Amino acid sequence: MDFLTKEKLNLALTSEGVFNLLPKRKRDxxxxxxxxxxxxxGSIEYTGAAFLSAAACLRSGAGYTALFVPSEILSHYILxxxxxxxxxxxxxxxxxxxxxxxxxxxEYDAVAYGMGMGVSVDVAEGAAWLLSHYQGKLILDAxxxxxxxxxxxxxxxxxxxxxxxxxILTPHIKEFSRVSGLPVEEILQDEIGxxxxxxxxxxxxxxxxxxxxxxxxxxxxAVNSTGNSGQAKAGSGDVLSGVLAGLCxxxxxxxxxxxxxxxxxxxxxxxxxKSVGEYSLTATDCIARLGEAFLSVLGRA
Numbered sequence: 001m002d003f004l005t006k007e008k009l010n011l012a013l014t015s016e017g018v019f020n021l022l023p024k025r026k027r028d029x030x031x032x033x034x035x036x037x038x039x040x041x042g043s044i045e046y047t048g049a050a051f052l053s054a055a056a057c058l059r060s061g062a063g064y065t066a067l068f069v070p071s072e073i074l075s076h077y078i079l080x081x082x083x084x085x086x087x088x089x090x091x092x093x094x095x096x097x098x099x100x101x102x103x104x105x106x107e108y109d110a111v112a113y114g115m116g117m118g119v120s121v122d123v124a125e126g127a128a129w130l131l132s133h134y135q136g137k138l139i140l141d142a143x144x145x146x147x148x149x150x151x152x153x154x155x156x157x158x159x160x161x162x163x164x165x166x167x168i169l170t171p172h173i174k175e176f177s178r179v180s181g182l183p184v185e186e187i188l189q190d191e192i193g194x195x196x197x198x199x200x201x202x203x204x205x206x207x208x209x210x211x212x213x214x215x216x217x218x219x220x221x222a223v224n225s226t227g228n229s230g231q232a233k234a235g236s237g238d239v240l241s242g243v244l245a246g247l248c249x250x251x252x253x254x255x256x257x258x259x260x261x262x263x264x265x266x267x268x269x270x271x272x273x274k275s276v277g278e279y280s281l282t283a284t285d286c287i288a289r290l291g292e293a294f295l296s297v298l299g300r301a
Contacts, residue, residue: 013224013263015297021260022297023061023250034063035249038108039242040126041115042069044093047076049116049142052235052283053242054084057112059290060246060261066108068101070094094118097125105130110137110248112241114144124151131163137248137257138165141241145171149178160202167204168254170241176208196221205254207244207262209237215258222259226266230273230281239283240265243290267293 042050054067066085072093124147200218244261272285
């Protein structure tokens with residue numbers, strides 16, 4: 001697909017283009033053929049974020065989806081989605097950094113980290129450890145980014161530039177303001193320019209979430225406009241991170257996975273709104289329509 005470079009106009013994502021980005025599936029295959037994704041998320045206050053991310057990851061096609069949560073909330077997820085593997089991230093009801101547990105994430109092809117974990121020193125330490133030691137595809141979202149912006153602010157850029165993994169950041173505008181140091185007003189005046197400059201200088205893929213989301217690795221850039229106002233609710237970002245982790249686990253690059261995930265989540269929201277409307281749309285509704293979203297892309301290609 002001929003994506004936007006610095007010399008070209010911005011590319012709006014289409015069904016045909018996204019089809020070309022999806023990891024291909026073969027009849028002669030098994031669960032190991034489609035990668036292992038880990039979701040490390042959740043806390044006693046935000047149990048739903050972990051569930052939404054893991055359920056969306058499973059729907060996106062990953063061969064294995066493992067959910068790592070604090071031990072005291074683990075029982076909330078038993079048999080809610082029986083295909084998900086349940087793991088303990090630490091003792092207690094909120095995330096606490098444990099290097100021996102983090103080391104287990106090395107066996108996964110993609111890791112999504114931060115959703116609903118709360119802002120803390122421990123969450124920042126976990127994110128910093130992954131950036132320094134993990135070698136797969138790392139999606140940092142929500143409180144993973146918020147914690148880094150508070151507790152690792154001085155060394156944040158250095159952590160990104162020296163990361164051993166393929167890093168994908170998925171902030172909304174305010175989160176991007178925190179991690180970039182740019183005022184919200186300045187970002188809104190030139191979302192593409194600000195996103196591209198940040199991605200290029202920090203060697204990351206950035207998915208800047210907004211009504212029209214910008215996806216860029218500093219060289220290639222795409223703009224996604226699928227979706228609707230019903231996604232302006234808690235949980236939508238958790239679904240996006242889960243889909244992105246699943247696609248990356250199957251072999252998609254950070255940039256391709258981010259483009260496809262943004263498009264598919266928006267398409268799922270459009271499909272769900274036809275039956276429930278934008279007022280009543282929930283993140284759970286979007287997960288339920290992900291299959292149709294994939295089919296809409298496959299059918300048009």
